[in-house]
Every structure is written in C-alpha cells, then in structure tokens.
Amino acid sequence: MMSRDKARSHVRFGWWIVGIGFIAVAGAYVRALAFTPAEVRQGLAMKIMYVHVPAAWTALLAFLISGVLSLLYLWLKDRRMDAMAASSAEVGVAFGTVMLTTGPLWGKPIWGTYWQWDARLTFTLLLYLMFVGYIMMRGSVLDHEMRARFSAVFGALGLVLVPFIHMTVYWFRTIHPQPVILKPDGPSMPMVMQLSLYGSGIAFLVLFSGFLKVRYGLMGLEDLRERELQNAA
C-alpha cells in the first residue's frame, strides 16, 4: 500500500519526466527531419520510421514488463507488482496505438497498401488486442485482490501464448522489413540514421517511464480513495 504522499510524488515527478520526454522527442524529430538524410528509394516516407520503430520497441517493452510482473505477482503477491503491470499495460497500449497508426501511413506509399496480413503485423496486432482484453477485464472486476489475481492468470497465459502465436503467424508470408538493427551481422544502416533512430528511441523511453510513473502514482491514489470509501461505508 502506497502512502498518499508517495503516490502524489510519483505523479508529480512522473509529469516532470513526461515533460522532459516530450522535449527529447521534439529534439529527436528536429534531428530526424532536418539533419538526417532521407533514404534513397523511400524518400520522405522513411522518416516515419523514427516514430514507428521506437513506438514499437516501447510498446513491446511495456507488454514484456506487464507479462513478467503479472507472473511475479502470482508468486510474490505484492500489490505494487500488480499496479506496475497494469500501468505498463495501459501505457503499452497507448504506444501500441502509435505504432499501429504510423505503420499503415508508411505502408500506403511504400507497399501500396495500408495493411498486410504479414507475420509481424498480425503478431503485434494480436498482442495489442490481448492487452486491450487485459485492460477491459481489469475494468470489470471490482475487488482489488481478485482483479490482481485474474490479471496475473491472464498475463501468465498470455506469456505462454506468445511463442505459439509467433509460430502461427510466421508460417504465412512476411513482407515487413526484416530487422535492420538487431540482427546477427550488425546494423545495416548509415550511422547518421542509426543515431537519429537511437535518439528517438531514448526519447520514447523517457516518455514511457514518465507516463508509467504517473499512472503508477494515480493507481496508488485510486487505491487510497477506494479504501476511504470502503471505510466510510
């Protein structure tokens, strides 16, 4: 159980980090748009990568944090883990929405189509929908302890499902650009573009941790409020 002061300070410092994150994102875009050359074949459309890829990284990181913390909750029964898992899922869905909207915007000029039932697209969409389900379920359980337990069970099932979905969708044809940065023989991208991408990635991470902290603090305040209402009743 968080104290009120602690929760408030989470929210307050969280907003400061969000502010710094937005400034960093703005800086990263100025660099990406004005000081980084456009790719030869894709032209300006490629610039969207500096939003899309960091958003995708952040969303997947958020889902991973949420899944692992859910599993740990089943074991350790620490309320803070549940609160952090839930916060991470919510912020992850927000970043996932950025990923899923910027992707089609790039896809139309480059692939000639907004959406493709490609392995990676289908996989991330399903993962995203699972977390939407997770958030919906949390909203429909009133009891704290039960909500935490159910979320943890669903999180654990989800973690095991991930490799299966991955295999399932991978057996379809894939047209998504293959990994450019994280691959065995090193990144195949000019250094200047890489730096812009990493800069943008770090800016997104700062933004993410800010949002996470704010949401976590708010969750603590929600807890306190609910407890007050219960005591008053």
Next chain:
Amino acid sequence: MVENLRAIAAIVAKDMRIEWRTKTALGSSLALAVLVLMILYIARDTARVSALDIAPAALWITFSFGAMIGMNRAFLLERENSSIDALRLSGVGPSTMFVGKLLANLVFVGVVELLSFPMFVVMYDIPLALPWFSLALITVMATVAFVSVGTLLSAMAVQTRVAHVILPVLLMPFLITPVVGAVQMTTVLLHGQSLSVVSGWFNLLAAFDIAFVSLSILLFEAVLKE
C-alpha cells in the same frame, strides 16, 4: 486417485444431467452452428469462391462459436445459487474440479461438433470418402486446445461484472493457433492429401495442447480462491 476419478465423474455427470434436463445451451449452440454455416455459405462470392474453398474455415468458425456458448454456460451454472461454494466445501481439490469441468465442457462441445458436422457435409457438399480418423484426431486436438483455455477463462469471466461479453474478448487470441492450425489441416484432408504434408501444424497443435492443458490445471487454483 480413485476418489479423484470418482469426483471427476460426478462433476461430469452432474453437468450432463443439468444440460440433458434443460437443453438450453445445446439448443442455442446448434442453432448458432446452422446459422453460421449458412451465413458463411451465402456471404461468399458464388462465382469466384467455391464452397469447398471456404468449407474448412466455415467448419472451424462454427465449432469455435458453438464451443464459446457452452463454455460461457459452464461456470454460470455454478454461479447460480453459489453452487461453486458447495463444490468447494465438498472437499474436491481445485485441479480435480477443473478436470471435471473441462471434461464436461469437452463432452458438450463434442456433441455440438458431432451434430453439426452432418449439416456441414450436406450444406457444403463434402465428399464422404474422407480420412475420418485423421479428421477426428485433429478435431479432438483442436477442441481440447481451445476448451482448456476457455474453461479457465470462463471461470474468471463469470466472476466479473460483464460475464457474457468478456469471454470472447479474452478467448479469441487463444483461438488463433488451434483454429488456424485446424483449418490448415482440414484443408489438406478435404483435398485428399495426407496429414504428413502439414506435420508442422500438427506438432504445433500437440505442443499447444500439452502446454495449455497443464497450465490451465495449474492456474485454476488462483482463479478459484477467495
């Protein structure tokens, strides 16, 4: 061990008896099955898509929708008059209880599948010279896959405020692997090829069964306890 088996049999028999006397879920599942088969048949572009091309997908959409009705009902039964508490007071362990509910659901879904399959054959003009054993095998495997997760999730869903709507949302992602795999294998079988062409899907489905049946049994306790 014998005691657990007896408890499992008692739970299955109880659920079957309730269903036999009311026939509500079976009736709606079958009606839904016919409607889904019909809508998918009519909704296709008859000039370009042959019935046989969409038949495997139609079959598995029908099976999984029919299953969803049955699974939603399984724990709603227990919620009425708080009979789940009585079940717990009877001293039956959570895993035994889960296996009982799972088997009851499997029997229910199996009956729905058995009864809707002839309608599928008639409507989609499926040749009767089918590799029946292989078809039955993949049907059992895919059904076990989604019914195990579905039983666990429905135990959670009935305890929420929106029992009827939340189960499909939670369960759909878990349907992807069994349903896609089953459709791929059914397609191969309906075209007269052997299952060995799609052994990858077969193995994936087997792994899915093992992983999720054991995981569901393990996690059921966490869903149940207060």
